[in-house]
Amino acid sequence: xxxxxxxxxxxxxxxxxxxxxxxxxxxxxxxxxxxxxxxxxxxxxxxxxxxxxxxxxxxxxxxxxxxxxxxxxxxxxxxxxxxxxxxxxxxxxxxxxxxxxxxxxxxxxxxxxxxxxxxxxxxxxxxxxxxxxxxxxxxxxxxxxxxxxxxxxxxxxxxxxxxxxxxxxxxxxxxxxxxxxxxxxxxxxxxxxxxxxxxxxxxxxxxxxxxxxxxxxxxxxxxxxxxxxxxxxxxxxxxxxxxxxxxxxxxxxxxxxxxxxxxxxxxxxxxxxxxxxxxxxxxxxxxxxxxxxxxxxxxxxxxxxxx
Amino acid sequence: xxxxxxxxxxxxxxxxxxxxxxxxxxxxxxxxxxxxxxxxxxxxxxxxxxxxxxxxxxxxxxxxxxxxxxxxxxxxxxxxxxxxxxxxxxxxxxxxxxxxxxxxxxxxxxxxxxxxxxxxxxxxxxxxxxxxxxxxxxxxxxxxxxxxxxxxxxxxxxxxxxxxxxxxxxxxxxxxxxxxxxxxxxxxxxxxxxxxxxxxxxxxxxxxxxxxxxxxxxxxxxxxxxxxxxxxxxxxxxxxxxxxxxxxxxxxxxxxxxxxxxxxxxxxxxxxxxxxxxxxxxxxxxxxxxxxxxxxxxxxxxxxxxx
Amino acid sequence: xxxxxxxxxxxxxxxxxxxxxxxxxxxxxxxxxxxxxxxxxxxxxxxxxxxxxxxxxxxxxxxxxxxxxxxxxxxxxxxxxxxxxxxxxxxxxxxxxxxxxxxxxxxxxxxxxxxxxxxxxxxxxxxxxxxxxxxxxxxxxxxxxxxxxxxxxxxxxxxxxxxxxxxxxxxxxxxxxxxxxxxxxxxxxxxxxxxxxxxxxxxxxxxxxxxxxxxxxxxxxxxxxxxxxxxxxxxxxxxxxxxxxxxxxxxxxxxxxxxxxxxxxxxxxxxxxxxxxxxxxxxxxxxxxxxxxxxxxxxxxxxxxxx
Numbered sequence: 065x066x067x068x069x070x071x072x073x074x075x076x077x078x079x080x081x082x083x084x085x086x087x088x089x090x091x092x093x094x095x096x097x098x099x100x101x102x103x104x105x106x107x108x109x110x111x112x113x114x115x116x117x118x119x120x121x122x123x124x125x126x127x128x129x130x131x132x133x134x135x136x137x138x139x140x141x142x143x144x145x146x147x148x149x150x151x152x153x154x155x156x157x158x159x160x161x162x163x164x165x166x167x168x169x170x171x172x173x174x175x176x177x178x179x180x181x182x183x184x185x186x187x188x189x190x191x192x193x194x195x196x197x198x199x200x201x202x203x204x205x206x207x208x209x210x211x212x213x214x215x216x217x218x219x220x221x222x223x224x225x226x227x228x229x230x231x232x233x234x235x236x237x238x239x240x241x242x243x244x245x246x247x248x249x250x251x252x253x254x255x256x257x258x259x260x261x262x263x264x265x266x267x268x269x270x271x272x273x274x275x276x277x278x279x280x281x282x283x284x285x286x287x288x289x290x291x292x293x294x295x296x297x298x299x300x301x302x303x304x305x306x307x308x309x310x311x312x313x314x315x316x317x318x319x320x321x322x323x324x325x326x327x328x329x330x331x332x333x334x335x336x337x338x339x340x341x342x343x344x345x346x347x348x349x350x351x352x353x354x355x356x357x358x359x360x361x362x363x364x365x366x367x368x369x370x371x
Numbered sequence: 372x373x374x375x376x377x378x379x380x381x382x383x384x385x386x387x388x389x390x391x392x393x394x395x396x397x398x399x400x401x402x403x404x405x406x407x408x409x410x411x412x413x414x415x416x417x418x419x420x421x422x423x424x425x426x427x428x429x430x431x432x433x434x435x436x437x438x439x440x441x442x443x444x445x446x447x448x449x450x451x452x453x454x455x456x457x458x459x460x461x462x463x464x465x466x467x468x469x470x471x472x473x474x475x476x477x478x479x480x481x482x483x484x485x486x487x488x489x490x491x492x493x494x495x496x497x498x499x500x501x502x503x504x505x506x507x508x509x510x511x512x513x514x515x516x517x518x519x520x521x522x523x524x525x526x527x528x529x530x531x532x533x534x535x536x537x538x539x540x541x542x543x544x545x546x547x548x549x550x551x552x553x554x555x556x557x558x559x560x561x562x563x564x565x566x567x568x569x570x571x572x573x574x575x576x577x578x579x580x581x582x583x584x585x586x587x588x589x590x591x592x593x594x595x596x597x598x599x600x601x602x603x604x605x606x607x608x609x610x611x612x613x614x615x616x617x618x619x620x621x622x623x624x625x626x627x628x629x630x631x632x633x634x635x636x637x638x639x640x641x642x643x644x645x646x647x648x649x650x651x652x653x654x655x656x657x658x659x660x661x662x663x664x665x666x667x668x669x670x671x672x673x674x675x676x677x678x
Numbered sequence: 679x680x681x682x683x684x685x686x687x688x689x690x691x692x693x694x695x696x697x698x699x700x701x702x703x704x705x706x707x708x709x710x711x712x713x714x715x716x717x718x719x720x721x722x723x724x725x726x727x728x729x730x731x732x733x734x735x736x737x738x739x740x741x742x743x744x745x746x747x748x749x750x751x752x753x754x755x756x757x758x759x760x761x762x763x764x765x766x767x768x769x770x771x772x773x774x775x776x777x778x779x780x781x782x783x784x785x786x787x788x789x790x791x792x793x794x795x796x797x798x799x800x801x802x803x804x805x806x807x808x809x810x811x812x813x814x815x816x817x818x819x820x821x822x823x824x825x826x827x828x829x830x831x832x833x834x835x836x837x838x839x840x841x842x843x844x845x846x847x848x849x850x851x852x853x854x855x856x857x858x859x860x861x862x863x864x865x866x867x868x869x870x871x872x873x874x875x876x877x878x879x880x881x882x883x884x885x886x887x888x889x890x891x892x893x894x895x896x897x898x899x900x901x902x903x904x905x906x907x908x909x910x911x912x913x914x915x916x917x918x919x920x921x922x923x924x925x926x927x928x929x930x931x932x933x934x935x936x937x938x939x940x941x942x943x944x945x946x947x948x949x950x951x952x953x954x955x956x957x958x959x960x961x962x963x964x965x966x967x968x969x970x971x972x973x974x975x976x977x978x979x980x981x982x983x984x985x
Contacts, residue, residue, distance in 0.1 A: 105404075121749050121772065121776075122774075125775035129721070133435040138751060139446075157639075158428065160658075160661040160663075160664060295762075339766075356774075357775055412711075412714050444731055455909075464967050467967040468736060
């Protein structure tokens with residue numbers, strides 16, 4: 065039963081609950097008309113204490129395509145926080161006006177705190193380097209829709225695997241399904257942290273290897289998950305410049321991949337995928353954005369209990 | 372007849388008109404479904420020349436819960452004002468697009484000027500230290516809903532009574548009802564200005580006293596109206612720090628109060644009400660925020676003439 | 679057939695297509711109720727990389743009055759651009775969420791680039807000193823509605839004719855209709871550029887003259903199009919101050935004009951039209967803003983193919 069629940073950490077939901085959401089998302093994709101008024105009269109609050117246009121648009125479009133309304137802010141300075149209000153008070157006030165709230169916050173744990181004081185469902189839309197559960201739902205819905213299953217897959221993850229929270233969440237989520245393998249492609253400086261490799265992969269006997277070149281993994285992959293090297297995660301500009309151009313996907317490297325491999329990316333990209341790859345039918349990062357809207361529609365409908 | 376009217380000063384409306392709004396608000400609370408489409412096809416413009424997330428959310432949610440739409444801005448820099456436009460021209464243009472306008476402005480009198488040039492209803496959502504009439508409507512609806520009447524009450528007002536415009540408006544509004552008494556609780560530096568005590572209370576023979584401790588008033592009160600000590604109203608940081616922690620309401624002080632006393636606060640609070648008070652059933656400041664949305668629904672419906 | 683098309687340059691559309699839009703706009707004006715749900719379930723994205731409250735409000739109100747929804751941003755810093763994303767990627771992502779996009783951008787050509795990558799209609803809402811086609815549509819709808827025709831008119835254009843893109847577009851657009859004459863009223867420093875006078879007017883044998891005083895043109899005019907002297911187009915403050923007050927329209931000058939002359943202005947105005955002119959029945963700049971909303975309703979309905 066998802067009605068009234070919060071979504072803070074992708075692991076908050078069981079596999080069965082994930083499945084329930086994906087099934088509803090796929091129904092919506094098939095027949096969007098049928099769902100176009102299920103949230104009529106309801107209001108979603110989008111509280112973005114840090115700008116993220118893409119994520120905000122995805123949530124707002126999702127709510128509107130369910131027939132609902134949106135209130136919100138997209139910048140921290142227009143919020144009551146400037147007047148010294150706690151997030152506990154903010155959410156209790158917002159709960160007077162809205163039926164559910166989406167929170168993006170630069171501080172880890174802020175959405176969790178909000179959820180503890182909230183009488184309406186709270187959805188974490190990213191809290192610092194911590195969680196971003198609807199990105200994980202987006203990734204999984206894209207995979208299950210494109211590959212037909214979430215099991216028996218070889219998943220390559222490439223780029224900034226140290227700071228990239230979407231990568232960590234995806235590894236954790238895909239580790240819950242059977243018979244998946246991981247190939248971790250990154251420079252030494254940006255390797256997946258130990259708590260993932262040791263405590264999640266090794267502890268659960270999930271096969272993985274670490275390589276330093278896309279070419280060394282390409283042939284085996286069912287999925288290549290590319291990530292942006294985020295400037296804001298680096299301590300100094302020099303390191304950023306030296307590393308950002310490593311691990312760029314281009315048409316040449318795509319020639320090594322399977323015919324039915326899919327390329328994913330949480331977007332925005334800077335230059336880690338060459339534009340020439342966009343026309344390759346295996347490039348799925350824009351369809352992935354669309355799945356992101358559908359999975360949010362399903363999530364909102366479930367948390368509000370209208371489906 | 373409220374259709375087509377402006378609301379600039381809380382005193383713009385007669386007691387009968389207040390009453391008409393509160394009655395409609397209470398009907399909406401009882402049966403929100405019935406009002407969920409009365410503003411269909413209508414647009415409310417929210418023009419916030421100064422950020423106030425809470426007030427903006429309250430108006431936007433109100434309009435949406437009546438089935439209407441909202442356009443607006445929440446920051447001054449995104450407005451045409453930057454190009455040198457007068458507020459008279461702005462409202463005349465906005466009136467081409469919207470059916471009513473809400474204006475929040477740092478300059479006293481700005482919403483009044485707008486109303487003089489406007490062919491659509493203008494609602495003042497706060498103009499500097501001047502008026503904030505929908506806060507007053509919110510306070511009155513909360514009082515009448517919780518206490519059953521707006522007369523025969525002993526009202527304590529605590530905190531910054533010098534600069535707090537909501538306090539001044541509430542005193543003026545409650546002075547219009549019969550047999551109310553006021554206890555003004557503040558440090559000397561932040562006392563209610565003379566024009567209120569002399570020209571409104573004394574001139575109308577309304578009993579009041581001024582005390583410097585919450586404890587000295589608590590037992591008598593039917594209502595305790597707490598206010599935030601607003602940093603932006605102080606001339607220097609030192610005074611702010613010295614005075615902000617005076618007059619904090621906590622569980623200990625609540626023990627002195629009547630069983631059916633209610634605590635109100637316009638929010639946001641900083642630390643003038645301890646968190647432990649939140650669980651006391653007499654704490655009504657979050658329900659008050661909800662009444663704020665309902666009273667705005669009633670106000671909008673009346674000014675637009677749909678009810 | 680306008681369904682699915684982009685509008686980047688006012689000249690993208692033929693006279694017949696202009697006419698189709700104006701006819702629909704006039705139907706909407708006559709019977710707005712009939713169109714109040716034609717965009718139900720559709721979403722318009724308003725991407726303002728440069729603030730322009732008036733234009734944004736006009737588009738948003740237009741979409742809402744067709745029953746549609748709006749997502750968007752009104753400031754550049756809240757967009758993904760800050761993370762280094764290209765406009766090509768932005769529009770491809772936005773196309774996952776929305777059914778049409780409006781783009782305002784400080785860089786000339788940006789909306790054009792977006793349109794090349796977009797699967798949804800893109801409307802240019804102003805790109806630097808370049809195009810602003812919906813302002814041109816607004817001007818033409820106002821003229822045809824007030825004067826009954828777009829031909830056989832003497833059109834005076836006054837103010838900053840050098841940098842004013844709306845003036846250049848209006849001259850181009852009105853040059854496509856029969857038997858129009860232009861009187862260009864500006865200081866020498868702000869004359870219409872040669873590429874307009876030589877290559878459009880002279881090449882097509884369209885009569886025009888250049889004068890330096892409003893008084894020298896007034897008697898002949900059917901339309902007086904006033905423009906703001908935009909501070910941001912000047913290279914130095916001195917020139918701006920010296921020139922901005924030239925070419926101010928006041929009641930005295932209005933006495934020279936025909937009884938059925940109309941005054942237009944794209945707004946916002948600063949002081950180039952004295953307030954006393956507002957009460958003259960020939961002042962049409964506020965009605966013009968309303969025509970702007972209606973013409974955008976017609977445009978959106980056409981591009982989305984719902985009418």
